[in-house]
Amino acid sequence: EDDNVLHIGGIFPIRGKGGWQGGQACEPAVRLALEDVNKNSILSGYQLKLHWNDSECDPGLGASVMYDLLYNKPQKLMLLAGCSTVCTTVAEAAKMWNLVVLCYGASSPALSDRNRFPTLFRTHPSATVHSPTRITLMKKFEWYRIAILQQTEEVFISTVEDIETRCKQNGIEIITRQSFVSDPADAVKNLRRQDARIIVGLFYVVAARKVLCEMYKQQLYGKAYVWFFIGWYKDNWFEVNLKEEGIKCTKKEMRIAAEGHITTEALMWNQNINQKTISGQLKLKKNNENTNTSEDFRQRLENVLRLEGYAIDRHRYPEGYQEAPLAYDAVWAVALAFNKTMTILEKQGKSITSFNYNNKEIADHIYSAINSTQFLGISGWVAFSSQGDRIALTQIEQVINGKYVKLGYYDTQDDNLTWFDKEKWIGGKVPQDRTVIRRVL
Numbered sequence: 001e002d003d004n005v006l007h008i009g010g011i012f013p014i015r016g017k018g019g020w021q022g023g024q025a026c027e028p029a030v031r032l033a034l035e036d037v038n039k040n041s042i043l044s045g046y047q048l049k050l051h052w053n054d055s056e057c058d059p060g061l062g063a064s065v066m067y068d069l070l071y072n073k074p075q076k077l078m079l080l081a082g083c084s085t086v087c088t089t090v091a092e093a094a095k096m097w098n099l100v101v102l103c104y105g106a107s108s109p110a111l112s113d114r115n116r117f118p119t120l121f122r123t124h125p126s127a128t129v130h131s132p133t134r135i136t137l138m139k140k141f142e143w144y145r146i147a148i149l150q151q152t153e154e155v156f157i158s159t160v161e162d163i164e165t166r167c168k169q170n171g172i173e174i175i176t177r178q179s180f181v182s183d184p185a186d187a188v189k190n191l192r193r194q195d196a197r198i199i200v201g202l203f204y205v206v207a208a209r210k211v212l213c214e215m216y217k218q219q220l221y222g223k224a225y226v227w228f229f230i231g232w233y234k235d236n237w238f239e240v241n242l243k244e245e246g247i248k249c250t251k252k253e254m255r256i257a258a259e260g261h262i263t264t265e266a267l268m269w270n271q272n273i274n275q276k277t278i279s280g281q282l283k284l285k286k287n288n289e290n291t292n293t294s295e296d297f298r299q300r301l302e303n304v305l306r307l308e309g310y311a312i313d314r315h316r317y318p319e320g321y322q323e324a325p326l327a328y329d330a331v332w333a334v335a336l337a338f339n340k341t342m343t344i345l346e347k348q349g350k351s352i353t354s355f356n357y358n359n360k361e362i363a364d365h366i367y368s369a370i371n372s373t374q375f376l377g378i379s380g381w382v383a384f385s386s387q388g389d390r391i392a393l394t395q396i397e398q399v400i401n402g403k404y405v406k407l408g409y410y411d412t413q414d415d416n417l418t419w420f421d422k423e424k425w426i427g428g429k430v431p432q433d434r435t436v437i438r439r440v441l
């Protein structure tokens, strides 16, 4: 084996349908990161080399890709993977090979379980990262009586459990929890029956369009209601695909129902677009001018995607564009962890390249190195919790006159809400969480 190369495996969801094909933009982002890491002196002379294949976001195919990577030379030192379903399968098995798994595209709360996934780390935040943000907003606007409407998908079921726990801790009553498989009509009717006013909605974007139209038809929108939707749908999600998906509302009706809703999402692109990130801070051997801010990265990624045939200038983005910084930063996390591991091993006269799937001692060094790795990445500050979860900022927006407006950011770590006082309420005042009976004296 060429002795100055460190080999890693990669599993990307590219083709296929259903699930998340985010490998389309994340694999190119990983290529950019490998370029930057390898022109750096960070691995003291070693080159980082990736061997990867497509999982189509299918756990079975992902498992066979993993076996191919592990049963074919060269020996891999760790695995990158995307999609919650694939990460669940790969991370559960990887411990048998003492491999760290770094997931750049997995949001399922179920993955925050060190018993099932002892060597899993994620640069993609768990879906539970929204919960403290939602709770903070409820307390800010004094909404202590809320309802939940969710699609019956694993990721939303475990997210609701997290919301319920946090509501109990904060004295917020969940008056009803409605779920639906694909038609939300009855669930929305039950919300109205319970006089729900503040509703947290957890569903994928196709279901979200059905919910919005139901809200319009059953008049569960406007000045007396506040809806929390997930923020990672496309900006004009409520105006597109209405015909194709058999939505029985017009664009105008969808806009009326959507007006005023609030969204929460994890920040995946460093908002400080001129901040020098890690690959800009370290001395790049060749071209020093690349400070690699998140804006630099966006330009570089879009150039690569154009070369791959995506009509970026006509907003034809591949899936995973939003998550691309998470994939880029995952490679940097690996490089920084390997750098730490090599330094420690060299002092003991050992080498990282003597890792052989059974060498738990080296695996433990790699694990503890990544566990303590923190740096400023393209996706912002990268750090991992004790369960390997990404610690991330969340962003709050509201639809005002049909367009998303940034209302603020929330940092869970220090419970700090940055608020811009931009919110607009249709009735001119903060909607209440229940019907207030005015006593006429």
Ligand SMILES: CC1(C)CO[C@@H](CC(=O)O)CN1
Pocket (backbone or CB within 6 Å): 020, 022, 082, 083, 084, 085, 105, 106, 107, 108, 232, 323
């Ligand atoms: C924000 C989103 C779309 C959530 O799902 C992730 C994919 C997954 O969890 O399988 C990718 N990023």
